[in-house]
Amino acid sequence: MTPIGTFVSHAVVLDRDDIDTDQIIPARFLTTTGRSRLGEAVFADWRYDETGALRSDFPLNQSLRDAAILIAGRNFGCGSSREHAVWALQGYGLRAIISTKFADIFRTNALGNGLLPISLDDDAFHVVLGLCQRDPETQLEVSLSAQTLTTPAGDRFEFPIDPFAKHCLLHGTDALGYLLAAEDDITRYEETPAMYTEART
Amino acid sequence: MIDRARTLLDKVWGAHIVRCETAATPGVLYVDLHLVHEVTSPQAFTTLRERGLRVRRPDRTVATMDHSTPTALGPGRTLTIAPDAAAQLRQLEANCREFGIVLHALGSEGQGIVHVIGPEQGLTQPGMTIVCGDSHTSTHGAFGALAFGIGTTEVAHVLATQCLLQKKPKTMEVRLDGRLRAGVTAKDLILAIIARIGVDGGTGHVVEYAGEAIRGMSMDERMTVCNMSIEAGARAGLIAPDDTTFEYVAGRMHAPQGPAWDEALRRWRSLPGDAAACFDATVHIDAGALTPMITYGTNPGMAIGIDQRVPDPATVDAAHRTALAKSLAYMALQPGEPLLGKPIDVVFLGSCTNSRLSDLRAAAHLLRGRRIAPNVRMLVVPGSRRVKDDAEAEGLHDIFLAAGAEWRDAGCSMCIAMNGDQLAPGQYAVSTSNRNFEGRQGKGGRTFLASPLTAAASAIAGAIADARTLVDA
Numbered sequence: 004m005t006p007i008g009t010f011v012s013h014a015v016v017l018d019r020d021d022i023d024t025d026q027i028i029p030a031r032f033l034t035t036t037g038r039s040r041l042g043e044a045v046f047a048d049w050r051y052d053e054t055g056a057l058r059s060d061f062p063l064n065q066s067l068r069d070a071a072i073l074i075a076g077r078n079f080g081c082g083s084s085r086e087h088a089v090w091a092l093q094g095y096g097l098r099a100i101i102s103t104k105f106a107d108i109f110r111t112n113a114l115g116n117g118l119l120p121i122s123l124d125d126d127a128f129h130v131v132l133g134l135c136q137r138d139p140e141t142q143l144e145v146s147l148s149a150q151t152l153t154t155p156a157g158d159r160f161e162f163p164i165d166p167f168a169k170h171c172l173l174h175g176t177d178a179l180g181y182l183l184a185a186e187d188d189i190t191r192y193e194e195t196p197a198m199y200t201e202a203r204t
Numbered sequence: 205m206i207d208r209a210r211t212l213l214d215k216v217w218g219a220h221i222v223r224c225e226t227a228a229t230p231g232v233l234y235v236d237l238h239l240v241h242e243v244t245s246p247q248a249f250t251t252l253r254e255r256g257l258r259v260r261r262p263d264r265t266v267a268t269m270d271h272s273t274p275t276a277l278g279p280g281r282t283l284t285i286a287p288d289a290a291a292q293l294r295q296l297e298a299n300c301r302e303f304g305i306v307l308h309a310l311g312s313e314g315q316g317i318v319h320v321i322g323p324e325q326g327l328t329q330p331g332m333t334i335v336c337g338d339s340h341t342s343t344h345g346a347f348g349a350l351a352f353g354i355g356t357t358e359v360a361h362v363l364a365t366q367c368l369l370q371k372k373p374k375t376m377e378v379r380l381d382g383r384l385r386a387g388v389t390a391k392d393l394i395l396a397i398i399a400r401i402g403v404d405g406g407t408g409h410v411v412e413y414a415g416e417a418i419r420g421m422s423m424d425e426r427m428t429v430c431n432m433s434i435e436a437g438a439r440a441g442l443i444a445p446d447d448t449t450f451e452y453v454a455g456r457m458h459a460p461q462g463p464a465w466d467e468a469l470r471r472w473r474s475l476p477g478d479a480a481a482c483f484d485a486t487v488h489i490d491a492g493a494l495t496p497m498i499t500y501g502t503n504p505g506m507a508i509g510i511d512q513r514v515p516d517p518a519t520v521d522a523a524h525r526t527a528l529a530k531s532l533a534y535m536a537l538q539p540g541e542p543l544l545g546k547p548i549d550v551v552f553l554g555s556c557t558n559s560r561l562s563d564l565r566a567a568a569h570l571l572r573g574r575r576i577a578p579n580v581r582m583l584v585v586p587g588s589r590r591v592k593d594d595a596e597a598e599g600l601h602d603i604f605l606a607a608g609a610e611w612r613d614a615g616c617s618m619c620i621a622m623n624g625d626q627l628a629p630g631q632y633a634v635s636t637s638n639r640n641f642e643g644r645q646g647k648g649g650r651t652f653l654a655s656p657l658t659a660a661a662s663a664i665a666g667a668i669a670d671a672r673t674l675v676d677a
Contacts, residue, residue, distance in 0.1 A: 020527050021403055021503050025641040030620045034272055034288040036246035036295050048643045078404040081437060081503075082641060084339040085244065086355035107407055107439050108339060112355035165371070167229050177357075179251070182365040185223055185232050189260075189367055192222040192234055 004117045006175035009146040010098060012071035014135045015062050022075055023082035024109065028091040030083075041087055042094020063095065065139075071098040072143055074132055078102075079120075080109025089116045099145050101152070103128045114168040115178065119145065121152060127160040147172055209480035212444050213375050213410050216350045216475070220333045222367055230369040236332040236349075238362045239318045240267040240305065242296040243622070244337030248360035249299040257364045259303040264366060266327060267300050268308040269293055270317045272622040275585050275612035283310075289622065303363075316588020316614040319343040319556040323427065324590055326456025330445035330472040335362055340556045340638065341440075342433040346426035347453070348445035348475050350410070353434065373439045374484040376409040380417035382492025387672035389566070390425035391558060391636065391655035393417065394432040395497035395507040401487060403505040406438030409484065412477070413443050417491035423452040424562040431557045432638050435504040444476035496670060498543055499640045499653040501531035506640075510658065510670050514541045534642055535650050536630075543652070543668045550633040551582040551663040552645070554612075555619035558636035558656050559587030561594050567660035568600045570674055571607040577666025582609035583625060585617040609663070621646045634662040 032044040050061050057064045073092065079102040080088060089112045092100070099119040113120045123131065134141045134154055144153040147169065152160045164172075171178060210218070217233070225231035238261075245267070252259070259265060272292060278284030285293065293310065300307035308314035314321060319340050322328040328344045334351035335341060337359045344351035354368065361368055378397055384390075398405075411433050418426065426443050433441030443449075450469060453459045460468040495509040506528075508515070516539035517529040532539065553559070553567050564586060576582050584604045586592040592614055595601055601611045618625040619637035627633055627649025636659050640651035654662070657671035664674070 019530070023503070023639075023641045025639065025644050029643055029647070030622045031647075033243050033622065034286065034292050036250075036292055038247055048647055078407070078437065081403060082339065082434075082639060084337060084353040084355055086247075086337075086357060089355075104404060104407065106404070106437060108353055108355060112357065115355065115357035165230070166227070167369070170228075178369050179255070179357075179361055179364060181229075182232065182361055182367055182369060183257075185365070185367065188222050188232065189234070189365060193366075 004175050004177055007098070007117055007119060007147045007172045009144065009148070010071065011142050011144045012069070012098070013140050013142055014072035014074045014101065015070040016132065016135055017062055017073065017075045018132065018136070020076035021078045021081055024080055024085050024088040025082055027080070027088040028085060033085060033087055038090045039094070041091035042096070045091040045095045069096060071096060072101060072145070073097050074101045074135055076102065077104045079105050080113070081106040084108045084112070086112045086116070089113050089118050093118055101128070101131060114165070114172065117172060119147065119172070121145070121162045123152070123160055123162060130158065131160065209478035209482070211375055211477040211481040211483065212348060212412055212442055212475055213350065213373070214481070215477070216331055216333065216348070217372055219331065225371055230371050232367050233333060233370040235335050235362050235366055235368060236264060237322070237327055237334045238265045238366070239322055239334065239336035239341070240265060240359070241271055241318050241336070241338065242269050242292050243271040244356050245299065245359055246292060246295050247356045248337070248363055249303070251360040252303070252363055259305060259363045260366045262304040265305045265363070266308070266322070267296060267305050268315055268318050268321055269296060269310045270614070271616045271620055273310050273615045274623050275615045275617045275625060276610070284624070286624070313589055316590065317556045317559065317616055319431065320559060320587030320591065323347065323423070324456070324588055326453055326459035329453060329459070329468070330449060331475050335368065339434040340431050342438065343427050343431040343556055345430040345433065345441040346423060346443050347449055348443060348472070350440055350442065352440040374409045376406060376411045376438070376485040376487065377483040378411055378413050378487045378489065380413060380415035380489050380491040382416060382490050383420055384417055384491055384494065387657060388494050388496055389655040389657060390421060390428040392494055392497040393491060394429045395499065395504065395653065396494050397489060398432060398436045398505045399497070399507040400489060401436050403435060403503050404437040406433060406436040409438055410440045410442055411436065411438040412483070413441060415491070418443055419446065422562060423448060424560045427560070428557055432504065435638060445472050496655060496658055496672070498658060498668065499651070500535065500537060500543060501528065502534050502640055502642050504638065504640060504653060506531060507653070508543070510654070510668070511544055514539055514543065516540055544670060546632070546668045548580060548634050548652070548662055548667060549631040550627055551576070551580055551659050552585070552618040552633055552635040552637060553656055553659050554583065554585030554587070554617050555637035556587065556616070557638045559585060559591065561591050563636065563656045564591070564595050564600050567656040568603040570657065570660040570664065570671060571609070572603050574607055574664050576608045576663040579666045580663050582663045583612055583618055584609050585612040586614050588614045618645050620644070634659050634668060
């Protein structure tokens with residue numbers, strides 16, 4: 004995984020609550036055995052018309068193609084656990100999502116792939132949303148190490164992040180290495196007679 | 205240390221902690237049972253290969269094919285599978301062979317929807333931790349197991365280490381007082397719960413369902429309730445195990461036998477939360493006051509009593525107005541419109557929410573001696589091969605076929621619409637599945653989520669109908 008440093012980008016806005024992972028990547032694209040080439044299908048049913056042409060009124064099609072930040076309404080990523088949603092958003096080029104609340108599984112999937120979920124409180128969210136809606140080229144600075152989102156005017160909003168996830172993202176390490184290093188503890192647990200359930204026979 | 209009253213979650217969690225959570229690091233939680241299917245696992249096996257890792261506990265890992273599998277023979281009476289889906293199925297077969305994992309492949313006796321076969325085979329047991337790359341893993345919480353969905357990165361973690369990095373969730377008690385009235389089902393109850401707490405009301409929480417209404421439920425009904433916990437955003441759903449649970453598990457293929465059963469039972473009886481245990485949040489619902497529920501919108505929280513009218517965006521608070529208006533536009537419904545009598549095109553009876561034998565029996569009871577309306581196509585898709593065989597043994601398939609419905613093989617089918625079973629754009633379906641998201645059952649398709657009783661009654665009427673109005677309901 005590539006470490007996340009500080010970066011600056013304009014944002015694309017989907018001002019809608021409860022965007023579920025079926026919208027982010029419809030199920031018909033899940034028959035892949037890989038992670039790549041999902042970016043073209045991100046938000047497919049909102050992004051393309053019946054003929055397969057890009058809908059000009061859909062924000063992701065209006066934005067300059069290099070937006071690295073998506074601003075979306077509350078409860079982003081709800082529904083299905085499909086990690087393909089994260090891979091598709093990253094395939095489009097996104098590096099961070101700003102919302103007021105993320106669904107649990109989506110948040111974990113995002114952190115595991117280096118897509119930064121930035122949770123803001125309602126007031127901060129609406130300030131940032133308003134700025135980016137008024138001027139789509141508004142440049143936002145994301146600093147993971149400082150856990151801040153900074154506007155061009157210098158307004159700075161802090162966002163929370165799990166300290167372990169932050170460590171992994173800053174150093175580009177993944178959690179599997181940490182779990183593998185817990186080998187001795189896992190073996191000890193498996194050998195404990197009080198272990199809750201027997202293995203399947 | 206002073207003994208503190210513990211919830212069911214505290215007990216299950218505590219028994220599976222390999223390494224404690226600290227301020228800087230999450231805890232390491234051991235997983236007793238890992239269920240695997242074709243769609244969310246291929247990339248995880250690739251990770252193992254790339255890093256030269258084995259599956260730590262193939263004996264705690266079980267795979268099935270369900271999401272993209274066909275449920276009917278195609279032209280020429282052969283199985284037709286799209287090439288990419290077929291490649292994914294072959295990949296699962298190859299992965300299971302290489303890593304030594306039991307696979308219930310298409311056509312085999314144990315095949316079925318992952319959340320149906322786990323309980324059915326006695327793999328799912330009280331007090332366990334169970335995960336799967338599927339959000340409806342919450343189903344297994346009906347047994348007092350901590351069961352939750354994970355993404356593919358975490359599937360790789362569990363394959364390689366049998367563990368997950370976890371922070372302990374908060375707890376929410378949903379207390380359901382009173383008994384459900386006749387014609388009101390577990391599906392109606394969970395739809396009412398989601399409508400009440402919202403599609404993100406459970407985020408960060410494990411929801412424990414308790415109260416008289418839950419105690420009176422069969423395991424099939426409890427699974428329906430826990431199944432849709434994720435639709436309220438909850439990490440998992442839980443129900444304390446009791447004699448109903450133990451009777452269900454007893455004698456199943458992988459259930460403990462003989463002295464091991466007695467020992468297991470002793471442990472399981474200690475699982476229910478202590479009377480003085482506290483929850484981070486509590487919600488009370490009068491289950492006895494509920495009526496059959498149906499969704500009108502594009503998320504499972506947008507549900508009303510079946511005889512109510514579609515809400516008007518003008519009368520809801522500003523925060524929800526736009527979302528409601530967008531939902532109604534997608535569904536092509538008018539504010540204030542009654543749903544009863546709304547013509548429909550398709551009825552889907554199936555999914556990990558409502559495809560067990562009791563669901564099929566409930567629908568068959570209404571369909572016996574009746575025909576579905578000529579304008580309606582009805583798919584009946586049993587949750588597993590075993591459910592299918594059991595249903596056929598008692599003649600349910602004859603009732604469905606005589607009524608004009610299609611009797612299919614086991615799988616997820618039109619719940620996720622990956623296998624060709626799907627709505628055409630603009631079609632309306634009454635579906636016993638769990639998600640009414642835009643396009644979930646086929647691009648442009650419109651879903652009304654409801655119970656098997658409502659589904660059967662609506663199939664007969666050709667329009668949304670209240671099963672309680674059928675004479676022998």
